[in-house]
Amino acid sequence: MKENTEMMSMELLDPRNDFLFKRIFGSEENRDVLLAFLNRTFDEAGKPTLSEIILLNPYTDKDSPRDKQSILDIKARTTEGEIINVEMQLFNKYDTEKRTLFYWSKQYGSQLVEGQSYSSLKRCITINILNFSFLPNDRYHNVFHLREDQTGIPLIDDIEIHMLELPKLEEREVSLEEGGLANWLLFLKGANPDKWEVLTMNEPKLKKAMTTLEFLSQDREARMQYEARQKYLHDEASLMEAAKNAEIYGFKTGLESGIRQGIEQGIEQGIEKGKQQGIEQGIEQGRQQGIEEEKKQTARKLLALGLELSTIAGVSGLSMDEIRRLQNE
Structure with a gap:
């Protein structure tokens, strides 16, 4: 007892x-x-x-x-x-x-x-x-x-x-x-x-x-090491959560921006090739460009935070080669 x-x-x-x-x-x-x-x-x-x-x-x-x-x-x-x-x-x-x-x-x-x-x-x-x-x-x-x-x-x-x-x-x-x-x-x-x-x-x-x-x-030394690790784990979890939220928000804003650009481009092209076809092509092209750009922006932010390349690849959806190119930039 x-x-x-x-x-x-x-x-x-x-x-x-x-x-x-x-x-x-x-x-x-x-x-x-x-x-x-x-x-x-x-x-x-x-x-x-x-x-x-x-x-x-x-x-x-x-x-x-x-x-x-x-x-x-x-x-x-x-x-x-x-x-x-x-x-x-x-x-x-x-x-x-x-x-x-x-x-x-x-x-x-x-x-x-x-x-x-x-x-x-x-x-x-x-x-x-x-x-x-x-x-x-x-x-x-x-x-x-x-x-x-x-x-x-x-x-x-x-x-x-x-x-x-x-x-x-x-x-x-x-x-x-x-x-x-x-x-x-x-x-x-x-x-x-x-x-x-x-x-x-x-x-x-x-x-x-x-x-x-x-x-x-x-043990005093063990507690100090434990608290240092706890701090790092909590900081890493916060960064991952922020990155995940940024990815979701970035996808949404990138999609909206891409659609707007796609509509504008599609209308211009539609004068010659037909409005409906031009709008659809413009929307898709703009959507893809917007998504890719937001992925790169997310990866750049995570590179600045010093996260591992494999973690950045998992969060951003980019390949390891693409992330290395961004890192070299």
Whole structure:
């Protein structure tokens, strides 16, 4: 009881912060914690459990929370050579499905070295823990593979993507005494410390994750790094939201401007080729020009903010080559 009282009086940090998440689950000393979490994830999906994992990018002091280009994910390899990537996403960066496939493909392709055959490629598993609702169903754990539409036969099992959506998880819908993946996710979601004892009843490794969170919450340097990362994440989320709104507003204003220009041009051309045909052609041409110009304006603004080129491409709708040309300008 005394232990719970102390936890309540202490302001715990949020384990959904990707910097803190990696310190809890992605450090060598907590490799057993990550293994337990992965096995609960695979067990719920009907997959065989793992006996051991190797961390490919364990947490070090180089994982700076102030590095704007860093992706504080966790990469591990199984004894069979399969690669697992775990990422905590606190805010919706939009185009989640495309972003997921992009990073999965980089992970899959990076296995090959010169002279190796395609047969040496191993299965890659992506686990996204989302602090926002994403899929149009009420399941908090969704698993995706490559399957044929009608018969469901697999093309290949090399791709496996897990989406864990924290907002869809409610304590009242989970039997805490049974243990399992839900207990881990409730901890990440910020379950009341009063319920920690129940959550760990059948999840002994979860207790170690909680102890690590308590220690980091009391460590001054860890709190400073955590707050720096929180600030960056919130700033990035605000920029993404502003960019998204700018894209929507820009599309609307660009369309209106394009239509006006198209009508004017179409009327002039219609004198010779027929008013109706000229107006239609002018509207379409003006609309396309207006949309393209607004896309470029959006991309220029995001370049000025220093966002990644892939993020700008996702928001603006321009290709990477087009964005590089704008960057060179």
